[in-house]
Amino acid sequence: MLDMHLTERDIHMTDTKISARNCQVYYGDTHAIRDVNVDIADKTVTAFIGPSGCGKSTFLRCLNRMNDTIEGCRVEGRIAMDGEDIYDAKVDPVQLRAKVGMVFQKPNPFPKSIYENVAYGPRIHGMARSRADLDEIVETSLRRAALWNEAKDRLDQPGTGLSGGQQQRLCIARAVATAPEVLLMDEPCSALDPIATAQVEELIDELRQSFSVVIVTHSMQQAARVSQKTAFFHLGQLVEFGETGKIFTNPADPRTESYISGRIG
Amino acid sequence: MTEVSVDPARSGPARSILVQDARTKRRNAAERRFRAYGLAAIGIAMAALILLLTSVLAAGLSAYKQTYLQLEVNLPAAKLDPKGNRDPAEMSKVFTLAYAPLLQQALAAKLDALGVTTTLSAKDMGDLISKEAPATLRNQVLADPSLIGSPHVIDVLASGRIDGFFKGRVTMESAALDANTSPEALRVAQALKDAGVMVTRLNWAFLTAPDASDQRPEAAGLGVAILGSLYMMIVVLVMALPLGVAAAIYLEEFAPKNRFTDVIEVNISNLAAVPSIVFGILGLAIFINFMGLRQSSPLVGGLVLTLMTLPTIIISTRAALKSVPPSIRDAALGVGASKMQSVFHHVLPLAAPGILTGTIIGLAQALGETAPLLLIGMVAFVRDYPSAFSSSTGLFGDPSTALPVQVYNWTQRADPAFVERASGAIIALLVFLLTMNAVAIILRRRFERRW
Numbered sequence: 043m044l045d046m047h048l049t050e051r052d053i054h055m056t057d058t059k060i061s062a063r064n065c066q067v068y069y070g071d072t073h074a075i076r077d078v079n080v081d082i083a084d085k086t087v088t089a090f091i092g093p094s095g096c097g098k099s100t101f102l103r104c105l106n107r108m109n110d111t112i113e114g115c116r117v118e119g120r121i122a123m124d125g126e127d128i129y130d131a132k133v134d135p136v137q138l139r140a141k142v143g144m145v146f147q148k149p150n151p152f153p154k155s156i157y158e159n160v161a162y163g164p165r166i167h168g169m170a171r172s173r174a175d176l177d178e179i180v181e182t183s184l185r186r187a188a189l190w191n192e193a194k195d196r197l198d199q200p201g202t203g204l205s206g207g208q209q210q211r212l213c214i215a216r217a218v219a220t221a222p223e224v225l226l227m228d229e230p231c232s233a234l235d236p237i238a239t240a241q242v243e244e245l246i247d248e249l250r251q252s253f254s255v256v257i258v259t260h261s262m263q264q265a266a267r268v269s270q271k272t273a274f275f276h277l278g279q280l281v282e283f284g285e286t287g288k289i290f291t292n293p294a295d296p297r298t299e300s301y302i303s304g305r306i307g
Numbered sequence: 308m309t310e311v312s313v314d315p316a317r318s319g320p321a322r323s324i325l326v327q328d329a330r331t332k333r334r335n336a337a338e339r340r341f342r343a344y345g346l347a348a349i350g351i352a353m354a355a356l357i358l359l360l361t362s363v364l365a366a367g368l369s370a371y372k373q374t375y376l377q378l379e380v381n382l383p384a385a386k387l388d389p390k391g392n393r394d395p396a397e398m399s400k401v402f403t404l405a406y407a408p409l410l411q412q413a414l415a416a417k418l419d420a421l422g423v424t425t426t427l428s429a430k431d432m433g434d435l436i437s438k439e440a441p442a443t444l445r446n447q448v449l450a451d452p453s454l455i456g457s458p459h460v461i462d463v464l465a466s467g468r469i470d471g472f473f474k475g476r477v478t479m480e481s482a483a484l485d486a487n488t489s490p491e492a493l494r495v496a497q498a499l500k501d502a503g504v505m506v507t508r509l510n511w512a513f514l515t516a517p518d519a520s521d522q523r524p525e526a527a528g529l530g531v532a533i534l535g536s537l538y539m540m541i542v543v544l545v546m547a548l549p550l551g552v553a554a555a556i557y558l559e560e561f562a563p564k565n566r567f568t569d570v571i572e573v574n575i576s577n578l579a580a581v582p583s584i585v586f587g588i589l590g591l592a593i594f595i596n597f598m599g600l601r602q603s604s605p606l607v608g609g610l611v612l613t614l615m616t617l618p619t620i621i622i623s624t625r626a627a628l629k630s631v632p633p634s635i636r637d638a639a640l641g642v643g644a645s646k647m648q649s650v651f652h653h654v655l656p657l658a659a660p661g662i663l664t665g666t667i668i669g670l671a672q673a674l675g676e677t678a679p680l681l682l683i684g685m686v687a688f689v690r691d692y693p694s695a696f697s698s699s700t701g702l703f704g705d706p707s708t709a710l711p712v713q714v715y716n717w718t719q720r721a722d723p724a725f726v727e728r729a730s731g732a733i734i735a736l737l738v739f740l741l742t743m744n745a746v747a748i749i750l751r752r753r754f755e756r757r758w
Contacts, residue, residue: 113564150634152653160651163642177628213638220642288357 059084059224059254060105065119067100074100078119078280080273082224087246087255089269089286091262093301096275100257102226105256106142107135123224143217147229149209151201151216156193159201159212160184163220177285179219179226186252187215188245207238214245225249227257233265243268262302266290274298311508317397359372369474370731373485373510373525374465376436376499378413381458382448406441407433407446410463423498427491435492437464438536439519439526465505467525469496473507475724506691513731517690524724527717529732531689535707536739538695542609542703544615548666550613551620558621559628560650563645566716580616587679595683602708603684605693611683612673620671623665627658660751666748671676671740677711685712710736 060082067075075097082088082105090098100109107128109115121128128138140163151159160180161170170176180197184190189211193204201212213248217225227246231239246268249255259265265272266286273283274295282289282298293299322328327335386405390397411433418425418432425432433654440463447461448454471477479490499505516528558575562568590611594600600607633652639649655662679685685708693705708716710732717729 106641108637108640111636136645139640144637144641146634146637146641148634150638151630152635152638153657162639162644166642166644166652182459216638216642290362 057084058082060121060123060256062101062104062121063119065101065117065121067104068116068118069112070114074278075104076279080280080283082128082235082254082256083189083249083271084254085252086271087250087257087269088271088273089265090256090258090273090275090276091260091265091301092281094260097278098273098275099228100177101255101275102228102256105224105226106144107133108137108139108144135182139220140220142226143222143223145213145217145225145227145230149206149213150234151204151209151212153200153202155198156184156201156204156212157197160215161220167220169220183215183219184212186218186249187211188241188248189215205238207234207241210234210238210242211245214242214249218249223253223254225253227255229258229260232260239264247282262290272299276301315390352414363730363737366727367730367732367734368725369509370513372474372507374470374473374505376414376463376465376505377460378410378417378463379458380409380413380444380461380463382409382427382455384456384566386453387448387455394519395449395452398452400451401445403441403445404582406444410436410440410444413463417499417504418495421498421502421504422479422603423490423495423502425495427489427495429601431489431492432495434466434488435469435496437466437525438525439523443526448674461475464525465496467722469493469505469525470507470525471724472496473505475501476726476727486547495681503670507652513728514735517692518688518708518716520688521722522718524720524722524728527725527728529710529713529735531692532713532732533609533735534708535685535689536710538605538693538703538707539609539612539709540670540674542606543612543670544666546610546613547616547620547669551617551666551669552624552662555618555624555628556655557619559625559645560654575618575621579622582678583676584678584682586611589614590679590683601700601704601706603687603708604688604704605681605707606701607707608680608685608709609703611679612676613677615679616669616673619669620662620666623668624658624662625666627661628654631657646653661756663750663754664747667743667750671743673735674739675711677709677715680709680712681715685709686716688716710739 050296058081062078062080065075065078065080066073075239078101080296090102092098103109104117104121105128109117117129123138123142127133152162154162160183161176164170164176164179170179181190181194184193189208193212194206201209204212207220210233214225214230231242243264246255257265257268267296269286271284272286272289274281274289274293276297282293282295284294289298290302293302349418384391387401388398389401403586405725411429414432414436415429443464444461466488468477468485469492472482472488473496474495476489477485477493479493482490482493496505512526514526515530516526517531518528519526554575558568558572567665590607594607594610595602600610635653635657636649639653640646644652685707686707687708689706689708691705693703693707696702697705714729714732714736717725719734
């Protein structure tokens with residue numbers, strides 16, 4: 043573990059953005075997530091790590107109710123954003139997803155132009171009053187996703203014609219365009235090469251200035267590089283949650299230590 | 308310690324890769340055999356197709372040509388317009404019967420002028436001319452009364468036997484046994500042909516004229532049938548496309564997956580396998596007997612074919628929707644689109660080429676369907692062009708017939724000239740089907756290029 047480069051980070055103790063209490067998730071009869079309690083801070087990168095099938099992606103998808111689209115999936119317990127229960131009957135998941143953006147494992151741009159990809163969210167949410175407004179949102183979002191310089195001359199070209207890394211940044215721009223408060227990223231770099239990965243990681247660090255980022259990753263090095271807080275999931279349970287530096291250097295739970303040192307998983 | 312036995316076949320210097328062992332030889336032989344079977348299957352299919360096409364083309368292409376007599380016909384005012392005021396209403400009191408002798412006289416005059424002598428009686432000579440010709444002439448005169456009073460050169464339809472003689476269907480030997488013609492008539496016809504009075508030329512009337520009775524195969528055309536088929540296709544497109552696509556979208560994207568929707572799914576698949584004649588009985592019972600819609604009308608035909616086409620469209624639309632990757636739905640939902648927005652903005656445009664292809668294939672099926680139309684009375688003999696809308700019969704309510712039914716109809720007739728007509732109609736049907744498929748392919752390409 044010594045070769046893992048851990049920088050000292052200034053961790054401001056900020057407000058809790060999302061808090062989960064006694065969260066349970068069932069797929070039919072399978073109990074996929076047990077008793078997860080976690081507080082996700084605002085303007086922080088929180089990483090979820092753990093072996094395959096441990097439930098980290100499932101839990102991530104609970105945070106913007108993407109699990110609603112899965113047949114037979116049931117969520118119990120309380121998940122609150124800014125103190126409001128997101129599973130309340132009065133909550134419209136569509137409205138929630140505008141506030142909690144998501145980036146997926148495989149880059150999935152719409153088969154439309156780059157401009158249309160980014161403009162789609164603001165358009166359906168009525169965020170732009172005029173074409174000029176929309177142009178501005180698109181430009182800002184692409185700049186924030188560090189894609190503006192590469193894409194500004196080909197905004198009308200299809201988004202699917204970009205390289206893998208560019209596509210993923212386009213997806214980030216698309217998520218950023220709706221001005222979310224939380225950005226969920228489900229293994230955003232697993233389909234990218236190391237250079238594209240480095241670009242996206244750099245981007246994540248910048249996005250932290252604006253909102254809280256939750257990232258699921260298979261790579262412990264990536265978690266160590268980008269996050270301030272890390273949660274370790276194992277067999278559907280949250281084993282340990284704390285500051286990234288502590289999790290990687292001095293884990294409290296023996297299972298965490300086994301995983302980090304490569305003995306399990 | 309166990310004894311280690313070494314199979315000499317499995318090791319040792321004998322196993323050279325330059326020599327095929329027995330097992331590899333057997334595998335290669337099996338592969339060669341399989342390829343041969345595949346080639347044979349394709350060969351048989353292609354041979355069948357070529358046989359079908361050549362037989363249809365050989366029998367039917369001649370329907371697109373027709374023999375005419377170019378005669379100078381006197382149109383005496385005394386006979387055709389006894390009142391002398393050129394009023395079509397008055398002139399229509401002169402029946403077709405009065406026009407026939409004019410044509411016979413014109414033919415006789417022509418033969419005299421050419422110096423052709425014949426033993427034919429006046430009546431037999433008249434049989435050179437189609438029974439349809441006087442009616443055509445009368446319509447021409449009624450449409451343009453100014454023709455009356457002076458001689459005009461007019462294209463007169465030759466009779467079916469004479470037409471058949473120039474197409475090789477009728478021979479001197481067959482004419483000797485034929486009550487409707489004689490070797491002498493054929494000789495006269497040949498003389499007229501040699502003199503350039505009788506010509507065989509392209510016959511657009513085959514595609515535009517209405518059907519004709521048993522006695523006049525030379526005048527029978529597909530006009531009414533094409534119009535009827537066109538009206539039915541409009542009804543099918545307007546009814547089946549929105550219904551089918553809406554049903555498929557609901558079932559695929561919105562419906563809960565439970566026992567009830569499973570039953571619906573299975574039933575839709577079964578509906579696609581229901582024999583088409585059953586739909587005809589259904590249409591007869593519901594649309595005609597219960598709802599009181601008009602028999603033989605393209606509206607009822609279209610509705611029956613809609614029922615038949617619906618499952619095809621639903622199934623192909625569902626397949627097209629299924630083939631859109633779920634990541635697109637996730638992406639749309641992830642930026643806060645509602646379920647309906649994600650379907651209509653993203654999934655449906657991607658599925659459009661598949662939906663289009665399915666729809667056109669469904670339409671093509673409906674275009675070629677015969678059995679259910681027989682049951683709702685579309686097999687009738689219809690001479691009047693159906694109108695799309697009329698105040699007495701409503702939308703698509705005029706009696707009409709359809710292309711495949713016209714083929715069926717003509718194959719039932721006694722005169723061998725109708726074999727040629729039926730094959731010609733099959734060619735027209737095939738051309739329409741090929742055109743539709745080509746349109747499907749072109750639209751598909753264009754849609755796909757947009758992304």
